Amino acid sequence: MAIALEARDLVKEYPGVTAVDGLSFSVPEGICFGLLGPNGAGKTTTVEIIEGVTRPTSGEVYYYGEIAGAKFREEAGIQFQNTALQDYLTVRETIEMFRSLYDRQANINDIIEQCSLADLLDRDNRKLSGGQRQRLLLAVALVNRPRLIFLDEPTTGLDPQARRNFWDLIKSIRAGGATIVLTTHYMDEAQILCDEIAIMDAGKIVTQGAPADLLYERYGDKLINLAHGEIRRPNLEDLFIDLTGHSLRI
Amino acid sequence: MLRRIYAIFRSRNREFIRDRSSLAWNLLLPVALVFGLSFAFDGQRDEYTVGVLQAETQIDTSSHPFLETQYVRFVVYEDLDEALRKVERHQLDLLLDIGPPTRYWINATAPKGYFVEFALLQASSSTPVTAMKEQIEGDPVRYADWMLPGILGMNMMFSCLFGVGYVIVRYRKNGFLKRLRATPLSAFEFITAQVASRMVLIMLITTFVYTGTHMLLDTRMEGSYFTLFLVGLVGAISLVSLGLIVSARVTSEELAGGLLNLINWPMMMLSGVWFSLEGTGDTVQRIAQIFPLTHILNSARAVILDGATLADVAPSLVALTALSAVFLTVGSLIFRWEQY
Numbered sequence: 001m002a003i004a005l006e007a008r009d010l011v012k013e014y015p016g017v018t019a020v021d022g023l024s025f026s027v028p029e030g031i032c033f034g035l036l037g038p039n040g041a042g043k044t045t046t047v048e049i050i051e052g053v054t055r056p057t058s059g060e061v062y063y064y065g066e067i068a069g070a071k072f073r074e075e076a077g078i079q080f081q082n083t084a085l086q087d088y089l090t091v092r093e094t095i096e097m098f099r100s101l102y103d104r105q106a107n108i109n110d111i112i113e114q115c116s117l118a119d120l121l122d123r124d125n126r127k128l129s130g131g132q133r134q135r136l137l138l139a140v141a142l143v144n145r146p147r148l149i150f151l152d153e154p155t156t157g158l159d160p161q162a163r164r165n166f167w168d169l170i171k172s173i174r175a176g177g178a179t180i181v182l183t184t185h186y187m188d189e190a191q192i193l194c195d196e197i198a199i200m201d202a203g204k205i206v207t208q209g210a211p212a213d214l215l216y217e218r219y220g221d222k223l224i225n226l227a228h229g230e231i232r233r234p235n236l237e238d239l240f241i242d243l244t245g246h247s248l249r250i
Numbered sequence: 251m252l253r254r255i256y257a258i259f260r261s262r263n264r265e266f267i268r269d270r271s272s273l274a275w276n277l278l279l280p281v282a283l284v285f286g287l288s289f290a291f292d293g294q295r296d297e298y299t300v301g302v303l304q305a306e307t308q309i310d311t312s313s314h315p316f317l318e319t320q321y322v323r324f325v326v327y328e329d330l331d332e333a334l335r336k337v338e339r340h341q342l343d344l345l346l347d348i349g350p351p352t353r354y355w356i357n358a359t360a361p362k363g364y365f366v367e368f369a370l371l372q373a374s375s376s377t378p379v380t381a382m383k384e385q386i387e388g389d390p391v392r393y394a395d396w397m398l399p400g401i402l403g404m405n406m407m408f409s410c411l412f413g414v415g416y417v418i419v420r421y422r423k424n425g426f427l428k429r430l431r432a433t434p435l436s437a438f439e440f441i442t443a444q445v446a447s448r449m450v451l452i453m454l455i456t457t458f459v460y461t462g463t464h465m466l467l468d469t470r471m472e473g474s475y476f477t478l479f480l481v482g483l484v485g486a487i488s489l490v491s492l493g494l495i496v497s498a499r500v501t502s503e504e505l506a507g508g509l510l511n512l513i514n515w516p517m518m519m520l521s522g523v524w525f526s527l528e529g530t531g532d533t534v535q536r537i538a539q540i541f542p543l544t545h546i547l548n549s550a551r552a553v554i555l556d557g558a559t560l561a562d563v564a565p566s567l568v569a570l571t572a573l574s575a576v577f578l579t580v581g582s583l584i585f586r587w588e589q590y
Contacts, residue, residue: 051432052431052432053428053431053432053587070434073432073433073434074434076432078429078432080425080428080429080432082425083425083426083428083429084421084424084425084426084429085426085429086261086262086265086426087265087269088264088265088268088269089261089264089265093261093264096257097257097258097260097261098433100253100254100256100257101254101257101258101430101433101434101435102433102434103434140429
């Protein structure tokens with residue numbers, strides 16, 4: 001399987017803080033790769049370095065074996081954690097504007113259908129609900145038929161129905177053959193969507209692999225005793241807490 | 251490249267046009283100012299102004315007793331034709347050449363000229379030399395004629411500086427620039443689209459406001475509309491470019507607003523929006539030359555009031571182009587997409 005994305009020795013230093021500390025990982029083509037970590041672990045900084053919007057202090061990013069450059073920008077789709085869109089533009093105009101920035105263009109009707117935006121096309125961006133807005137931002141990330149898609153905490157702030165709807169969307173995108181890099185705080189989301197995860201803390205990767213393999217490596221066949229005599233298998237949240245600790249991150 | 255520039259250009263135009271309050275402000279403010287001020291001042295200057303024809307920049311008040319007259323503003327002119335044109339248009343109440351021979355010119359149809367002549371003759375009675383009188387005629391330049399380019403220039407300045415500078419800072423602060431950076435769009439394409447959008451909008455608005463006020467107030471137009479349009483176009487490019495410098499790195503709208511006002515206010519006070527800089531000190535006039543608005547207003551007034559040709563305003567157009575080149579180069583070099 002080809003390596004779609006590779007980060008080599010990424011370092012990002014801010015005055016007094018090393019946000020990303022010698023990070024290296026690779027993402028095979030066609031998988032959903034989850035980057036997990038507590039607040040301030042360096043997930044967003046890492047993703048923004050890879051996306052080319054933040055300059056690293058050192059390190060390189062490779063896209064299909066080449067330094068990420070013009071080809072990467074043309075073929076990558078990105079959904080940021082917080083993206084403001086232009087005021088007074090409708091959903092359709094926003095999608096069309098972003099689509100025009102690429103040589104490689106998706107069929108606009110396909111995107112609208114995929115992201116369930118048909119009923120919202122003439123609505124002003126400012127009048128969208130949280131879930132509708134996330135679907136629009138995903139549509140914007142799909143306008144160039146991306147081979148690689150970055151989704152930075154795409155379901156934060158969404159209600160349970162909207163989250164599940166979004167998961168279905170991500171699954172359908174992945175089924176289309178795209179490689180996905182997902183950052184999330186939700187362990188259930190990572191467990192359901194990701195083929196492989198990396199857990200970050202303090203700017204470094206503390207573990208990486210398929211969720212099931214990581215759980216087996218850590219816990220084997222152990223079970224967890226709950227109150228009232230119930231037992232259950234350890235999950236990603238248990239692994240996450242074990243590896244990153246209980247202390248509150250600020 | 252053109253497709254990307256057009257996409258950003260079109261979406262920025264839509265954003266501006268659909269922001270009704272902003273559009274109305276850009277259209278109504280200059281119209282209201284022109285009409286309000288033209289009726290308030292009705293074309294009259296409060297003070298008496300006398301031109302003194304001499305080669306020296308400082309007036310020697312001991313050379314003639316009239317030059318010690320109170321409540322009269324004396325302004326030095328080196329060029330006789332220019333000074334006579336001012337008398338002809340009632341912008342000077344009297345022109346005095348101490349000589350020898352001592353001569354003066356007044357406009358026979360200017361009421362204020364009559365009173366200033368009276369003061370001159372009164373002061374001259376104590377001197378043995380008799381001043382020779384020469385009389386010229388011409389219609390007055392009303393305050394509205396003189397002020398219209400100033401108001402339009404001021405509106406253009408605010409629109410160009412805030413419409414580009416402030417908007418880009420807002421885009422940077424809310425993350426929209428960061429989102430664009432993750433696309434194939436280059437900084438050059440983005441800046442070109444922003445400049446083009448603002449240029450088209452400001453030229454349409456200025457043309458609309460000029461045409462409306464020109465027709466309703468029957469303002470003077472001695473020169474060519476094409477030359478005037480060219481002055482506006484080149485001037486707007488320089489003002490937009492200046493706005494880009496402010497927006498190139500700033501991430502706070504409050505700071506951007508402060509910086510833009512720091513540029514706006516000196517330009518508004520020293521470029522001749524509200525009053526002529528004639529008679530002010532050399533230092534003030536030299537400082538005024540670094541402001542694009544000074545060149546825009548001087549050229550526009552020369553075209554409108556004096557019928558200046560393209561060749562006449564060419565030095566100002568060259569100065570504006572040079573300023574634009576400097577502003578754009580600096581702006582592009584220091585431009586930053588991200589907030590931090």
